[in-house]
Amino acid sequence: MHVKIGLEVHVQLTESRTKLFCGCKANYRGMKPNTNVCPVCLGLPGALPVPQKDPLILGIASSIVMNCRLPGKVVFTRKHYFYPDLPKNYQITQYKGYGTPICLGGSLRYLDPDEWEWREVRISRINLEEDPGRSVYEEGGIMRSKYVLIDLNRSGVPLLEIVTEPVLKSAREARRFVEALLLTLEYIGVTNPRLEGAFRADANVSIYGGERVEIKNIGSTLDLEKAINYEILRQEKLIEFGGKVIRETRHWDPIKGVTRPLRHKEEESEYLYMPEPDIPPVPIEPLMKEAMARLKETPWRRFEELSSMGIPREQAWSLIQTRPALELLLMAIPLGGDPILLAKLIAIDLKGELKKAGRNLYHRDNWPSPKTLAQISKLIDVGSINYDYVKLNVIPKLASNPILSLEEILPKGKANPKKLAIIAVNLSRKAVKDYLKGRKRALEYIVGVGVSMALSKGLSIDPREIRNEILKLLKSNKINI
Amino acid sequence: MMTVTEKLRLISKESADIIDFIEEIFNNIKRCEPKVNAYISLDSMEIAIERLMNSMDKGKLSGILVAVKDNISTMYMPTTAGSKVLYDYVPPFDATVVERIKKDGGIIIGKTNLDEFAMGSTTELSAFGPTRNPWNLERVAGGSSGGSAAALAYGGCDIALGSDTGGSARLPASYTATYSLKPTYGLVSRYGLIPYANSLEQISPMARSVEDLALLLEIISGWDKKDATTLGLKRIKLTDISPADLKELRICIPLNLIDIAEKEVKREIWRFIKRLETEGSRIDEIDLAWGKEALSAYYTIALAEASSNLSRYDGILYPTENLGKNYRNHVLLARKKFGFEVKRRILLGTFILSEGYKDRYYVMAARLRRLVRENLMKLVTKCLIVLPTSPTLPPRIGEKIKDPITLYALDIYNIIANLAGIPAISFPIGFSSGLPIGAQLMTEPLGERKLIAAGLSIEELTGLRGMVADAC
Numbered sequence: 001m002h003v004k005i006g007l008e009v010h011v012q013l014t015e016s017r018t019k020l021f022c023g024c025k026a027n028y029r030g031m032k033p034n035t036n037v038c039p040v041c042l043g044l045p046g047a048l049p050v051p052q053k054d055p056l057i058l059g060i061a062s063s064i065v066m067n068c069r070l071p072g073k074v075v076f077t078r079k080h081y082f083y084p085d086l087p088k089n090y091q092i093t094q095y096k097g098y099g100t101p102i103c104l105g106g107s108l109r110y111l112d113p114d115e116w117e118w119r120e121v122r123i124s125r126i127n128l129e130e131d132p133g134r135s136v137y138e139e140g141g142i143m144r145s146k147y148v149l150i151d152l153n154r155s156g157v158p159l160l161e162i163v164t165e166p167v168l169k170s171a172r173e174a175r176r177f178v179e180a181l182l183l184t185l186e187y188i189g190v191t192n193p194r195l196e197g198a199f200r201a202d203a204n205v206s207i208y209g210g211e212r213v214e215i216k217n218i219g220s221t222l223d224l225e226k227a228i229n230y231e232i233l234r235q236e237k238l239i240e241f242g243g244k245v246i247r248e249t250r251h252w253d254p255i256k257g258v259t260r261p262l263r264h265k266e267e268e269s270e271y272l273y274m275p276e277p278d279i280p281p282v283p284i285e286p287l288m289k290e291a292m293a294r295l296k297e298t299p300w301r302r303f304e305e306l307s308s309m310g311i312p313r314e315q316a317w318s319l320i321q322t323r324p325a326l327e328l329l330l331m332a333i334p335l336g337g338d339p340i341l342l343a344k345l346i347a348i349d350l351k352g353e354l355k356k357a358g359r360n361l362y363h364r365d366n367w368p369s370p371k372t373l374a375q376i377s378k379l380i381d382v383g384s385i386n387y388d389y390v391k392l393n394v395i396p397k398l399a400s401n402p403i404l405s406l407e408e409i410l411p412k413g414k415a416n417p418k419k420l421a422i423i424a425v426n427l428s429r430k431a432v433k434d435y436l437k438g439r440k441r442a443l444e445y446i447v448g449v450g451v452s453m454a455l456s457k458g459l460s461i462d463p464r465e466i467r468n469e470i471l472k473l474l475k476s477n478k479i480n481i
Numbered sequence: 482m483m484t485v486t487e488k489l490r491l492i493s494k495e496s497a498d499i500i501d502f503i504e505e506i507f508n509n510i511k512r513c514e515p516k517v518n519a520y521i522s523l524d525s526m527e528i529a530i531e532r533l534m535n536s537m538d539k540g541k542l543s544g545i546l547v548a549v550k551d552n553i554s555t556m557y558m559p560t561t562a563g564s565k566v567l568y569d570y571v572p573p574f575d576a577t578v579v580e581r582i583k584k585d586g587g588i589i590i591g592k593t594n595l596d597e598f599a600m601g602s603t604t605e606l607s608a609f610g611p612t613r614n615p616w617n618l619e620r621v622a623g624g625s626s627g628g629s630a631a632a633l634a635y636g637g638c639d640i641a642l643g644s645d646t647g648g649s650a651r652l653p654a655s656y657t658a659t660y661s662l663k664p665t666y667g668l669v670s671r672y673g674l675i676p677y678a679n680s681l682e683q684i685s686p687m688a689r690s691v692e693d694l695a696l697l698l699e700i701i702s703g704w705d706k707k708d709a710t711t712l713g714l715k716r717i718k719l720t721d722i723s724p725a726d727l728k729e730l731r732i733c734i735p736l737n738l739i740d741i742a743e744k745e746v747k748r749e750i751w752r753f754i755k756r757l758e759t760e761g762s763r764i765d766e767i768d769l770a771w772g773k774e775a776l777s778a779y780y781t782i783a784l785a786e787a788s789s790n791l792s793r794y795d796g797i798l799y800p801t802e803n804l805g806k807n808y809r810n811h812v813l814l815a816r817k818k819f820g821f822e823v824k825r826r827i828l829l830g831t832f833i834l835s836e837g838y839k840d841r842y843y844v845m846a847a848r849l850r851r852l853v854r855e856n857l858m859k860l861v862t863k864c865l866i867v868l869p870t871s872p873t874l875p876p877r878i879g880e881k882i883k884d885p886i887t888l889y890a891l892d893i894y895n896i897i898a899n900l901a902g903i904p905a906i907s908f909p910i911g912f913s914s915g916l917p918i919g920a921q922l923m924t925e926p927l928g929e930r931k932l933i934a935a936g937l938s939i940e941e942l943t944g945l946r947g948m949v950a951d952a953c
Contacts, residue, residue: 039574043793045567045675046554046576050709078789084808089792098844148808150797272834274843277679277786279709 003232004212005174006166006204010159011185012131013058014192019156020130021049021092021279028153029195041156043087048278051076053287055158058190059102059128060284060291062160065188065298066123068106073281074128075100080272085133085150093129093161097273100281101127102160110180111303113317114172121177122165131157154197160190166204166212171228174203175221180299182221183321187302188294194362205231208239211247215259218252227252231259302326309339315347324364325351328373335374341387342377349391353399368402375406385410385460393455415454415461421469424450435474446470482949484690485545485639492544499544502639503529506546506590509636513953517613517622519632521551522558523591532588540585541700547582548638550629551592552599553684554673555579562675563595563607563625565818566794576673577708578642578684578701585700590638593628597820598791599649599677601625602891605882606822613878614656615950616917620875623653629687630657636949640697641687646678647779648870648895650685651907655870655919658909658948660936661687662694663895665926666902667712669698670705676790678783679710681899690946691908691936695719698929712927722930724938728761731864732922735769738894742872745913750869750920753910756942765864772893775853779896780889781833781846788830791823825885854901861903861925865935868894870907870919898923906932909945 016026022040025031039047056074063070077099080090094101103126112119133152137145162181168174178201182193191198201224206212215231218224235245250259299320306316306329319326325346332342350368351361359366376394379385385394397409424446425432434442447467454461483491483502491497507526514520524532533544549555552562554572561567575583582589596606604627605611612627614620615635622631626643630653633641643650645663654661663685674684686697696719703716732754739750758764769775796804796815805811819827833842860866871891881888898905898921907921924931940946 039572042798044572044574044798045560045562045570045793046552046572046671046673047574048672048708048710050707080789080792082792082795082812084797087793087798089795090789270836272789272831273839274785274789274834277710278676 002208003169004166004206004209005168005171005228006212007162007164007168007174007178008202008204009162009178009181009199010201011162011182011191011193011199012195012197013055013158013160013190014195014198015189016052016055016058016158018052018054020055020128020158021051021156023052024156026055026157027195028157031153033149033151033153036153037155041087042152043155049092049276051279051282055128056282057287057290057294058188059126059158059160060287061188061294062185062190063103063106063126064291065184065295066103066106066108066126066162068103068123068126070102070284071100071104072285073100073283074102075281076276076279077273078276081269083132084148085135085152085155087133087152087155091130091132092276092279094127095125096271098275099273101125108177108181108184110177110184110300111317112173112176112180114176116313119173119177122167124163124165126163127161129159129161131155131159160185166206171225171232174228175225178221178224183299187297187299187323203228203231205235207232207235207245210235210239210245213245213247214249215252216249216262219254223252223254226257227259230257234259306343309343311340311343315343318347318351319343322351322361324362324367327364328367328370331370332373332377335370337370337374337377338381341380342373345373345376345390345395349395350399353396357399359399366402368398368404372398372406383462386463388463389455389460410460413459415457415459417461417465417469420450420454420461420466421473423453424466424470425473432474443467443470443474482636482689482947484947485542485688485693485696486690488545488639489541499533500530502544503533503546506637506639509949513615513635513637516618516953517615517631517635517637518610519593519612519622519628519635519637520548520591521561521563521594521607521609521628524558529588529590536583536586536588540587541696542582543586545587545639546590547587548591548593548629548632548641549579549589550595550626550641550643552595552644552675552677553579553642554675555589555592558589558592560592560675561608562599563597563609564820564823565608566796566815567675567799568608570799572673574673576684577670577705579673581701582642587700591632593626593632593641595628596625597823598675598787599625599644599646599682600787600822600826602648602652602888603876603881604628604653605878606820608820611878614875615952616657617875617915618952619877620916621656621878623656623871623875625649625653626661626685626687627653630654630659630661633657633659633687633689634948634950635953640693642697642701643685643687644674644677644682645685645895645899646682647783647892647899649682650687651870651895651905651919651921652891654687654907655909655921656875656917657950658912658917658919658945659687659689660691660694660906660908661685662698662906662929662932663898663904664698664702664929665712665904667710668702668717668904668927668929670701670708670711672705672707676786678786679790680786681779681783689948691906691933691940692720694906694936695722695933717927717929719929719933722933722937724941725931725934727757727938727942730757730762730935731765732757732762733765733767733860733864733866735772735866735868736766737768737770738772738868741893742869743874745874746869746872746918749911749913749918750867753920754867760942767860767866769856769897771849771853771856772897774849775900776890776893776896778846778849778853779892779900781842782850782900784826784830785833785843786830788827788834791819791827794819822885850900853897857897857901857903858925861923861928865931866923868897868921868923870894870921874913874916874918894921902926904929904932906936908936908939908943909948910943911945
């Protein structure tokens with residue numbers, strides 16, 4: 001394989017109750033600029049960082065879920081660089097400068113839905129560190145803006161830096177890994193990857209064993225795939241035309257879809273790492289129990305559980321992507337629903353309708369109740385209604401109003417198949433002729449007419465019954481053509 | 482002058498009026514402050530009395546006037562750290578020690594002068610001018626807590642807070658015939674102390690007597706959820722201690738270190754040791770062979786931490802002045818406001834942490850520090866180590882400032898306690914040509930009660946308590 005890719009993924013612990021070193025909120029979205037701040041995250045002189053329990057527990061849980069070797073104690077260090085949105089002009093991180101990160105090496109095992117293969121990507125380490133504030137550039141971005149607005153609401157938000165070994169072989173694989181990583185962290189309650197800015201990735205790309213190029217500032221999994229593909233192509237062309245790949249850092253421009261070199265001085269930095277003297281090493285052991293409690297659920301365990309019920313892998317995959325859908329299924333099964341039928345209804349029909357209606361799939365209230373789904377499953381099972389009917393009539397109604405009860409949706413009564421058959425035959429003269437001439441398929445058309453007649457009157461009908469009645473009529477020679 | 486404890490006793494018996502005590506202090510301030518320059522910010526007597534009225538009968542420090550070093554955050558007074566960089570900075574929060582003093586009824590009347598960001602041993606390196614020694618106005622008051630020491634020495638407050646990074650509270654105490662106790666690392670919260678070298682420094686009580694030191698330390702000590710480096714223990718009880726029996730004291734004297742002191746200092750420290758011996762204390766000679774290397778290790782660690790701590794002063798959040806036309810230019814102009822010595826220490830600290838030098842300097846210093854601590858721990862469990870607080874008499878104003886190496890060497894006796902994180906008490910032992918000389922005792926971590934007990938009996942022995950200088 002001639003392409004080697006290693007990733008550095010920064011994931012915000014958006015679900016932490018607090019910032020990493022103070023009691024301010026970790027999820028700052030929707031707040032007025034500079035209102036989610038205190039002396040600690042403003043970096044005021046004399047204010048001291050105190051490691052908070054919640055982000056530490058989430059960090060440890062993330063380490064455990066990635067099969068990491070954990071240190072006895074986590075040691076924080078300072079990484080120095082001057083930047084307008086970094087109030088102390090140093091970032092408290094781990095790893096370098098005699099620090100000890102929260103994960104000393106591990107791996108993530110996940111399913112790649114492109115090949116339906118289980119993969120294992122080695123993780124070199126995971127750091128727990130603080131996010132800087134945000135610089136907001138007006139008028140034409142970083143290059144042309146006359147001023148920059150600083151918002152420190154994000155300053156001090158806990159961040160995981162997850163570094164993989166350079167073992168990924170394609171842009172697609174890299175994207176699938178990050179998707180799997182985010183899904184795993186979402187399941188253990190660490191992050192909500194759909195929040196703006198919840199994660200960023202840097203990619204190291206090298207081809208033919210050449211120098212590696214680091215691409216920074218990738219903000220979505222789709223961009224990650226694009227950026228790496230662009231970079232591979234760029235390097236290939238460079239070599240093809242006799243050039244040489246140099247070791248450098250490049251910036252991903254998502255609008256133009258290209259990577260560009262950073263100016264040289266931004267690249268070379270002396271970070272003056274040193275141990276953080278305000279924070280004594282933090283022992284892991286006392287936090288293990290609470291971290292373990294977070295690990296009850298992983299998407300991969302769920303996938304295997306669904307597969308073992310006989311649910312097709314595509315549907316199982318779709319279900320684990322959307323937790324409310326998965327939960328709906330798992331709650332409807334004990335109420336008497338059939339797993340395979342439910343999976344199809346939820347993962348394909350309901351999810352499809354909700355998507356079509358532009359509903360937020362991750363909002364539990366947009367999904368119907370497990371009770372309703374279980375009832376539907378049972379009715380289909382005993383033959384009271386048929387699957388097609390549910391798909392065409394019940395599901396769309398539930399998708400637009402999930403709190404509707406089944407009584408409100410289902411037909412008031414049952415149509416009389418005999419009467420319906422007569423009407424259908426009379427309305428389908430051409431089809432009847434065709435049938436009598438020997439085109440057996442025309443029968444299905446007549447049945448369809450009958451079924452839609454019944455439904456338009458709000459009555460239920462079993463297509464098998466009306467089919468039988470129509471056949472009887474056709475064979476009885478009572479038809480005048 | 483009366484000690485706090487004596488004042489409080491009289492006030493509780495209603496045989497004295499608090500207001501008279503307050504007036505006495507403000508009279509001293511009126512007379513001496515223009516010559517000494519101990520304070521950077523100072524409240525009027527009217528405001529002090531108003532505060533008293535609002536805090537009547539609130540606690541153990543009711544009516545007591547406290548001076549606070551100006552690197553300790555107070556939300557109603559600017560906190561400058563003696564620097565132009567923080568000229569008009571008023572913190573939006575109180576330091577934990579300030580909160581605790583206020584809760585016990587103490588009245589903070591002013592913020593005292595210091596070497597810029599506590600970097601110095603003479604209080605000459607302040608953006609607000611030097612502080613002079615109330616015992617001799619041509620001499621320095623020591624530093625960096627020179628303002629607090631001088632205010633105590635001329636009777637300009639009852640008790641004071643200093644900070645001690647490498648003797649910054651003990652050295653000025655010894656130059657002004659006052660008392661100071663550098664606590665065990667982690668006994669007192671640093672929350673709100675503008676950091677110079679975080680792993681070395683502690684806020685330290687300063688006073689004119691040992692019992693006042695004990696009272697103030699008791700109030701400010703104990704775990705603080707806002708400082709992860711505080712030890713997990715409640716207030717340490719210190720006001721119930723009786724003087725130690727001098728016959729039971731075991732004293733260790735590091736001969737090799739005492740040897741490098743000036744002859745006046747040597748004479749006084751030996752006289753003091755002989756007096757202890759006469760009283761029946763057991764004296765053992767020891768050798769702290771690593772003394773000079775420890776000074777290098779201390780400065781290496783202190784400057785590395787300092788350069789890191791001071792990187793936050795970029796002129797963006799405070800002050801609010803508009804300096805430069807772009808970010809880079811603005812930061813450069815803001816950082817030009819640092820004084821010369823601070824710039825020197827930032828540069829040295831940056832060098833120490835640089836790739837290629839870090840192992841040779843920073844890492845080596847950290848290793849040396851561990852060795853010093855291990856070596857000391859074996860000693861301090863057996864005996865109290867005695868040393869002068871300064872190897873010299875208080876230098877003349879301007880005398881040492883030009884030569885950083887001799888300036889740094891003033892700290893040699895003091896940095897030992899900071900490197901090892903152990904407590905040390907400094908007390909006056911005598912005078913030479915009218916200039917105060919001090920000594921210190923060091924003991925094991927959390928041995929503060931031992932130090933107070935020994936201090937109480939030494940104070941009785943020397944009779945040097947409650948002294949007020951008369952040069953102004």
